[in-house]
Amino acid sequence: xxxxxxxxxxxxxxxxxxxxxxxxxxxxxxxxxxxxxxxxxxxxxxxxxxxxxxxxxxxxxxxxxxxxxxxxxxxxxxxxxxxxxxxxxxxxxxxxxxxxxxxxxxxxxxxxxxxxxxxxxxxxxxxxxxxxxxxxxxxxxxxxxxxxxxxxxxxxxxxxxxxxxxxxxxxxxxxxxxxxxxxxxxxxxxxxxxxxxxxxxxxxxxxxxxxxxxxxxxxxxxxxxxxxxxxxxxxxxxxxxxxxxxxxxxxxxxxxxxxxxxxxxxxxxxxxxxxxxxxxxxxxxxxxxxxxxxxxxxxxxxxxxxxxxxxxxxxxxxxxxxxxxxxxxxxxxxxxxxxxxxxxxxxxxxxxxxxxxxxxxxxxxxxxx
Amino acid sequence: xxxxxxxxxxxxxxxxxxxxxxxxxxxxxxxxxxxxxxxxxxxxxxxxxxxxxxxxxxxxxxxxxxxxxxxxxxxxxxxxxxxxxxxxxxxxxxxxxxxxxxxxxxxxxxxxxxxxxxxxxxxxxxxxxxxxxxxxx
Numbered sequence: 001x002x003x004x005x006x007x008x009x010x011x012x013x014x015x016x017x018x019x020x021x022x023x024x025x026x027x028x029x030x031x032x033x034x035x036x037x038x039x040x041x042x043x044x045x046x047x048x049x050x051x052x053x054x055x056x057x058x059x060x061x062x063x064x065x066x067x068x069x070x071x072x073x074x075x076x077x078x079x080x081x082x083x084x085x086x087x088x089x090x091x092x093x094x095x096x097x098x099x100x101x102x103x104x105x106x107x108x109x110x111x112x113x114x115x116x117x118x119x120x121x122x123x124x125x126x127x128x129x130x131x132x133x134x135x136x137x138x139x140x141x142x143x144x145x146x147x148x149x150x151x152x153x154x155x156x157x158x159x160x161x162x163x164x165x166x167x168x169x170x171x172x173x174x175x176x177x178x179x180x181x182x183x184x185x186x187x188x189x190x191x192x193x194x195x196x197x198x199x200x201x202x203x204x205x206x207x208x209x210x211x212x213x214x215x216x217x218x219x220x221x222x223x224x225x226x227x228x229x230x231x232x233x234x235x236x237x238x239x240x241x242x243x244x245x246x247x248x249x250x251x252x253x254x255x256x257x258x259x260x261x262x263x264x265x266x267x268x269x270x271x272x273x274x275x276x277x278x279x280x281x282x283x284x285x286x287x288x289x290x291x292x293x294x295x296x297x298x299x300x301x302x303x304x305x306x307x308x309x310x311x312x313x314x315x316x317x318x319x320x321x322x323x324x325x326x327x328x329x330x331x332x333x334x335x336x337x338x339x340x341x342x343x344x345x346x347x348x349x350x351x352x353x354x355x356x357x358x359x360x361x362x363x364x365x366x367x368x369x
Numbered sequence: 370x371x372x373x374x375x376x377x378x379x380x381x382x383x384x385x386x387x388x389x390x391x392x393x394x395x396x397x398x399x400x401x402x403x404x405x406x407x408x409x410x411x412x413x414x415x416x417x418x419x420x421x422x423x424x425x426x427x428x429x430x431x432x433x434x435x436x437x438x439x440x441x442x443x444x445x446x447x448x449x450x451x452x453x454x455x456x457x458x459x460x461x462x463x464x465x466x467x468x469x470x471x472x473x474x475x476x477x478x479x480x481x482x483x484x485x486x487x488x489x490x491x492x493x494x495x496x497x498x499x500x501x502x503x504x505x506x
Binding site for chain 1: 421448
């Protein structure tokens with residue numbers, strides 16, 4: 001729990017954020033269940049209408065865990081014209097992009113997630129539809145927004161095709177997966193994705209959540225949503241260890257990864273632990289030629305929201321120092337319920353250089369725009 | 370303390386709320402089964418607008434498996450992160466000693482008394498045949 005309280009001044013909302021910012025995590029939503037139909041062959045429209053998209057997990061009527069608010073969203077994020085939070089570009093401009101002075105917003109469409117689909121052909125068709133939808137309804141309408149190439153990520157070969165199809169398109173600045181994959185992400189079935197990202201010079205963003213068919217903790221299914229929320233850091237630690245230890249970054253030296261919405265304060269401890277074991281177990285993984293911490297420091301970025309909140313704020317700054325001030329990307333998670341308000345969320349005062357990096361330059365650097 | 374007439378009592382039935390602007394500040398006025406309270410329309414955490422919050426109850430437990438549902442209608446959650454605040458005091462549930470939202474006393478006054486003043490009624494025209502919600506700032 002953060003023990004510091006922001007003063008309750010009544011600063012006008014349209015003047016709160018002086019610095020133009022980048023936002024590494026904005027969630028565009030579908031207006032309704034048929035919103036992707038214009039981008040799908042009739043065969044898949046009929047399929048969705050009849051069978052729906054069945055994710056790879058046991059609770060097929062919806063998510064395995066509840067959310068903090070309906071639609072996992074701020075209660076004030078429902079567009080006045082109707083539809084789900086995040087589904088209206090005009091309202092997104094009015095509620096978020098304009099007042100928060102967002103000059104670069106990264107779209108992370110995570111609902112639906114074709115990569116979770118049991119049906120592999122539906123996953124391919126919906127991935128293409130979501131990519132076309134992002135351009136048609138978002139990035140072509142709003143130059144501040146950039147999209148994420150959605151691949152059907154449990155199928156490496158089809159994912160590589162989808163990434164190659166869009167490679168070089170200026171509206172896409174990253175490829176996006178969800179974190180809970182069927183196998184640990186470093187396994188070779190996923191390498192075609194990494195290779196395609198490296199060839200296209202696009203970072204791979206890994207957003208928390210997803211349904212890979214496995215229990216969401218290594219000890220099984222927990223009882224509460226708070227365990228799922230806190231568990232994203234465990235999931236991403238396992239995922240990152242897998243990618244580093246399998247040698248992905250050795251094989252694809254210009255491959256970059258961005259971890260989204262999984263916290264960051266855990267990263268230094270993971271790196272220390274990996275280094276300690278690597279020194280003694282190098283013969284098990286001879287392909288990894290450098291200490292894991294070095295590999296992570298060179299290839300991995302993280303978005304900030306939701307930040308860990310130590311009682312003493314300076315302790316958060318310590319973790320920041322250890323990770324590197326060039327590696328964190330500010331993110332709001334708009335319109336979701338655990339959104340971070342740009343003018344309020346930062347618990348510590350940064351010097352101008354670190355502030356510019358966090359709010360803009362690190363994003364510009366990793367997204368290449 | 371200045372008194373402000375912010376609504377007729379009919380405008381805010383039990384369980385309902387009204388957003389008003391007083392001295393440049395947005396205040397949400399609630400009717401808690403006949404008791405009126407005012408809350409600054411700004412969460413002290415990150416600034417969510419409290420007028421969009423959901424009113425709920427205190428859900429507590431003395432031991433695992435035993436759940437208590439107390440004071441329904443008197444606890445509001447911020448529409449963003451779901452911080453809990455006591456509508457009667459403005460105190461947060463998570464950190465009651467440190468974090469509270471600005472709270473205003475509100476009362477019902479009869480129009481016949483109000484017309485004698487002093488009060489400020491920039492929001493509502495006061496007549497002698499009505500009762501009004503009045504807050505102090």
